[in-house]
Amino acid sequence: GENVEQHPSTLSVQEGDSAVIKCTYSDSASNYFPWYKQELGKRPQLIIDIRSNVGEKKDQRIAVTLNKTAKHFSLHITETQPEDSAVYFCAASPNNFNKFYFGSGTKLNVKP
Amino acid sequence: NAGVTQTPKFQVLKTGQSMTLQCAQDMNHEYMSWYRQDPGMGLRLIHYSVGAGITDQGEVPNGYNVSRSTTEDFPLRLLSAAPSQTSVYFCASSTRGASGNSPLHFGNGTRLTVT
Numbered sequence: 001g002e003n004v005e006q007h008p009s010t011l012s013v014q015e016g017d018s019a020v021i022k023c024t025y026s027d028s029a030s031n032y033f034p035w036y037k038q039e040l041g042k043r044p045q046l047i048i049d050i051r052s053n054v055g056e057k058k059d060q061r062i063a064v065t066l067n068k069t070a071k072h073f074s075l076h077i078t079e080t081q082p083e084d085s086a087v088y089f090c091a092a093s094p095n096n097f098n099k100f101y102f103g104s105g106t107k108l109n110v111k112p
Numbered sequence: 113n114a115g116v117t118q119t120p121k122f123q124v125l126k127t128g129q130s131m132t133l134q135c136a137q138d139m140n141h142e143y144m145s146w147y148r149q150d151p152g153m154g155l156r157l158i159h160y161s162v163g164a165g166i167t168d169q170g171e172v173p174n175g176y177n178v179s180r181s182t183t184e185d186f187p188l189r190l191l192s193a194a195p196s197q198t199s200v201y202f203c204a205s206s207t208r209g210a211s212g213n214s215p216l217h218f219g220n221g222t223r224l225t226v227t
Contacts, residue, residue: 001171009152015172032213043202043218044155051211093213097162098143098206099170100216102154 002027004092006103013056013080014111022105023090024072027094030092033073038087048075049108080110113138117220118194118203118219121222125226133222135203140215141217143206144186147222148172148199155202161186 003026012021025033036044044056050057050064050073057064061080066073077084090103114166119134136160137144145160157170161180175197186205190197204216 034215043220045218046215049215081148097160098145098213098216099160100157101156101171102147104152104154
């Protein structure tokens with residue numbers, strides 16, 4: 001089955017700096033890659049997603065890039081704010097039945 | 113819309129006990145799934161369903177049963193609880209999008225402790 005690896009496991013940045021989280025996947029059939037943000041004690045919530053026919057997608061301070069050849073995708077957060085502090089998960093889906101395989105998560109700490 | 117509703121929020125079981133985690137969605141989504149979340153391991157798929165009457169196994173199905181008799185409901189049964197099943201359980205639903213896969217909508221989770 002699909003295997004998703006996520007790095008780093010923890011990331012600490014100063015407010016205003018950029019943060020980058022990277023994921024790799026193993027199954028070349030994966031075609032949909034969402035990113036979720038999870039605050040402590042809460043459910044994961046979608047922040048951005050990208051499909052395999054697109055190389056980059058941006059939504060205000062958040063962007064995701066996808067390199068299908070290298071099988072990796074990354075989350076970029078610019079001008080970080082303390083409210084960006086949370087755990088971020090990447091995921092990959094290799095079929096159209098909405099089965100998802102998640103990375104192990106990155107705990108982002110934005111210091112004021 | 114309430115979205116995805118999970119009950120209970122917290123549960124403590126003794127080893128060997130059985131119980132059912134409830135999940136209901138009011139968005140008329142075709143797909144429903146159960147994930148467990150353990151520290152440092154992300155979310156792992158237990159079972160999923162592509163429609164009423166159809167279920168299949170995910171990555172970690174052992175010790176769990178599911179059924180989907182209606183579009184709205186997707187309960188998860190623990191047959192004989194073990195300490196290794198201590199985890200946070202999330203139910204999720206999604207729809208069959210025109211472009212393929214679509215995002216998961218998660219419930220608020222059930223925190224289960226097995227002693």
